[in-house]
Amino acid sequence: DAGVIQSPRHEVTEMGQEVTLRCKPISGHDYLFWYRQTMMRGLELLIYFNNNVPIDDSGMPEDRFSAKMPNASFSTLKIQPSEPRDSAVYFCASSFFRDRVRSGELFFGEGSRLTVL
């Protein structure tokens, strides 16, 4: 089975431009997470979905950030307008937490490295 697929792997854009990051979770997983990783802040949870419904977006930095999950196999994270401080690696991860006895580990995508000039 294919893992979590993210695109693009690398994105360089100019301040003020719109950025859209995409994620395809592992089939059958019911949770999807978006994380941001920077040297200063480590891995921050931005938002997560359960069965395509956003559960907690308290980690989203500001209104410039939005995320959607229109169906079980696709999610987007959008930044509009982008700023240099948004430069980071954005990870998408999915999991299946239904059975709490099992590990319910997160499966990560390879990340999208965003550079905003």
Next chain:
Amino acid sequence: AQKITQTQPGMFVQEKEAVTLDCTYDTSDPSYGLFWYKQPSSGEMIFLIYQGSYDQQNATEGRYSLNFQKARKSANLVISASQLGDSAMYFCAMRERTQGGSEKLVFGKGTKLTVNP
């Protein structure tokens, strides 16, 4: 409040020796899970080991073992017989249930391990 604390920003170990990476956590939920992930310089997140809060025995996976001390709320990772390829960032994470009943995974800041030849 910090949920996962990793107090060692960096650790050094000699090849073939064992090393312990510290992790303490904070939760009031009696049912939770603890994870360790490895992130090599290439950037991908690799799942290493899992410990459930009700597990009686410490988890082990090959050269990795988790020293779980529930009363102290610590979940230290022990790597035995270190190899050069173990040089990486290591993240401790906790899966916990939110007030709304969903699950989420939060990460510590990480520890950078360097294995010296």
